[in-house]
Amino acid sequence: MRLSRRRSCSRWPRRCGNSRSGKRELPVRIEPGRVAVVTGGASGIGYALAAAAAGRGLHVVLSDVRADALDAAAGRLRDSGAAVTTVLADVSQPADIDRLAGTAFALGPVQLVCSNAGIVVTGRAWELTAADWARVMDVNFMATVHLARAFLPRLIEAGLPASLLVTGSMASVTARPGISPYVAAKHALLGLCESLNHELADAGAAVAVTLLLPGKVATGMSREDYPDAITPDEAARIAFDAVAHRRPLAFTHADRIPEVERRFAAIVAGGRQGLAADSGRA
Numbered sequence: 001m002r003l004s005r006r007r008s009c010s011r012w013p014r015r016c017g018n019s020r021s022g023k024r025e026l027p028v029r030i031e032p033g034r035v036a037v038v039t040g041g042a043s044g045i046g047y048a049l050a051a052a053a054a055g056r057g058l059h060v061v062l063s064d065v066r067a068d069a070l071d072a073a074a075g076r077l078r079d080s081g082a083a084v085t086t087v088l089a090d091v092s093q094p095a096d097i098d099r100l101a102g103t104a105f106a107l108g109p110v111q112l113v114c115s116n117a118g119i120v121v122t123g124r125a126w127e128l129t130a131a132d133w134a135r136v137m138d139v140n141f142m143a144t145v146h147l148a149r150a151f152l153p154r155l156i157e158a159g160l161p162a163s164l165l166v167t168g169s170m171a172s173v174t175a176r177p178g179i180s181p182y183v184a185a186k187h188a189l190l191g192l193c194e195s196l197n198h199e200l201a202d203a204g205a206a207v208a209v210t211l212l213l214p215g216k217v218a219t220g221m222s223r224e225d226y227p228d229a230i231t232p233d234e235a236a237r238i239a240f241d242a243v244a245h246r247r248p249l250a251f252t253h254a255d256r257i258p259e260v261e262r263r264f265a266a267i268v269a270g271g272r273q274g275l276a277a278d279s280g281r282a
Helices: 044-055 065-081 094-108 129-157 180-202 231-245 254-281
Strands: 035-038 059-064 084-089 109-114 162-166 207-213 249-251
Touching: 035 044, 035 084, 044 059, 044 065, 044 109, 044 162, 059 065, 059 094, 059 109, 065 084, 065 231, 084 094, 094 129, 109 129, 129 162, 129 180, 129 207, 162 180, 162 231, 180 207, 207 231, 207 254, 249 254
Parallel strands: 035 059, 035 109, 059 084, 109 162, 162 207, 207 249
Antiparallel strands: none
């Protein structure tokens, strides 16, 4: 397949594509009755995203790999009056994602796809097995690739405003020891989401990608480790606000941004030092 030669964009994609006129875009309106898909939706941020989507009148297609947890989560949403369809799926399997997409589009126009499933394996990078690395990359990164391949062509063809919301992490923009596969996968999501936005803008699509970068969120073990963590519902609120305004990035904690600035400043400084050294040797 040949790609059309369009002007490439050196900045974040929201300054490209349909935003080239320089006009400020209005928030995208959630259309009640349309469909939202949430993977990893049985608990934590995924469940909060599903609840937020349901609260805005969307029919939620809730997916998870854990059958009992999926049924329980769907039951709670239905008790609140939500329209919910469940799909038991392993997001690392393309066939499962294709089945998920088929179920979602059969229900009606899809407005939101949330790629939220994730796992972590701990240990030094060189001590983890190849299977450990593959599993983390499959769930945390390739799942979003599978979702993009299954959903984006049909969303583009529909021509309606729609969004792909990807749950990244502060590990998408910073690094820490002991979780190297997780950090690598989350960094890969940053590059993927930025590239997808460039491609969607060049295609003139009404679809945008937002990467959610959660800091401390009270899910699972982090509830005890981080007493100052925000709730999953607050993370979902931030995510939906970013989606509505078609922002490519959504940080949940403003106090983490200086850490990101220092990290990228160090990268730039290191590059300049290297170039200066090479120039001196020349």
